[in-house]
Amino acid sequence: MTSEGMDMEKYLSRIGFVAPVEPSVEALRSVHICHLLSVPFEDLTVHSGGRVHLDIPLLYDKIVNRRRGGFCFENNGLFSWLLVKLGFQVTLLSGQVKNQITSCYGPPFDHLILMVSIEGRRWLCDVGFGGAGFSLPLSLETSGPQEQGHRVYRLRKDMGMHFLEWQQEENRGADGDWREIYKFTLEPRCLEDFVEMCQYHQSSTSSIFFCKSLCTILKPGGRLTYIGHRLITTIFPTDGKGGETTTTTTRELKEDEIPGVLAEEFGIMLDSPLIPKDETIIPPPVMY
Template identity: 75%
Template sequence: MTSAEMHVDTYLSRIGFTGASSLSLHVLRSVHTCHLLSVPFENLTVHSGGRVELDLPHLYQKIVKQRRGGFCFENNGLFSWLLSTLGFQVTLLSAQVKSQLTGFYGPPCDHLIIMVSLDGHRWLCDVGFGVPGFKAPLSLESSGPQEQGHRVYRIRKHITGMHFLEWQREENRGVDGDWAEIYKFTLEPRLMEDFAEMCLYHQSSPCSIFFCKSLCTVLTAGGRLTYIGRRLTCITFPTERTELETTTRELQDEEIPGVLAEKFGVVLNSPLIPKDETITPPAVMY
């Protein structure tokens, strides 16, 4: 399958995008948000007897035709193909995620992200990250705060050329707030095959969350829904009149397939083995 053979209308229908697909910032923002609201960030293939493959036609079948999701290499890999097919100028980038367990970063190509150049302006896109992820593209031309609902992000640039994506978690206290690093990256162009080794690592290493925990999460209109192991967590984002609300319930093994189908639209071809093991700190820290 080549770009010309991608069924763009089918893809856009899968993510709930309606309207003309013009080459504009409005469309870029819209398809980015629609993708996050429709395609889960999940690693259930790893925990149901399968292996993640980065072949784009395979990803199209999985995410678009089978209505599944994937982790960063899958969701962002396929999304970059959609953007390119729509006519956007796309560059794949390598990011290194900061571990909440160790306080260090993952290795290069730990995470796949996308840069889009449009009308002389560069935008960071990421539809494959999960809970801390941003809803709409972030400007790479600004180092100041970029608000998205109750959250605020910024891209701090270092003299070495390294960029740091930061946020203030589920709050916004302005420029002087408490900024936490999410991941770091450079603007060096990458190819899909550059991520093959780390894709295998995340499926097989006890140092990776994707190997240690079965998970599925999706953005909702007012918050986020997350399944991990044998737990289902619903987060409702704060509004002017309400605070952040989190509810969690324990699941029995026999409930999980129904929950995945009803809440996330995910139906697996093979039985899922729920997993929620402790992550082993890696020997090498970055």
């Protein structure tokens, strides 16, 4: 597939953004949140007989024309194309996600993220990290706390490495612990650099994307997540001050219910039957 037919306006319509866009911080924030509220974070191609390939026209066809989602390489890869078309200065970065099982970081190119420069200021963008991701771009010009509703993030720098960390609502404040999410450098990358790790995540028993069929999307005031045979509804606190806590409810799904749930709740219609999967992730043998 070629780039012919790739229409920026159709992409903006896909994410519910129809106003004229000039490259500004306000526009970046708006396009970022619109993308997260419209395009799911999902790996269903892997579990319905397909394969993800990092070619921008293919990603455009999947996310815009077929109204699907994708994991980080897809969502952030295509989002970078949109931002460039809108006139933003975009740099692809390599992230290494902290493994919650081993407490070690993944290898380089484990995660694709974006740095956007506007009038000499740098912003971290990420529309491809699912439930732990931030909703609005984070400033790379400060190491101080950056509040986003019930969560607080910070970007700590140490020996040339940047660390994304967060505090959840029950742990907020000056004395609260910071939980590391991923680390990255500011070395420019290109989409082809991520091909090997993209294939790894589709075939490794140490990857969540191989072990679990999943789909999640941000909602106003919460998040909706499908995993295996479960549908999880998450409601965020409304006060943002730690006085309330996040609540979750889980609905068990029968296999024949899943296609309807994906269509009704996420707007996803698969080309081939889904094989639901929710297996234990095996710790990777190599630690970073």
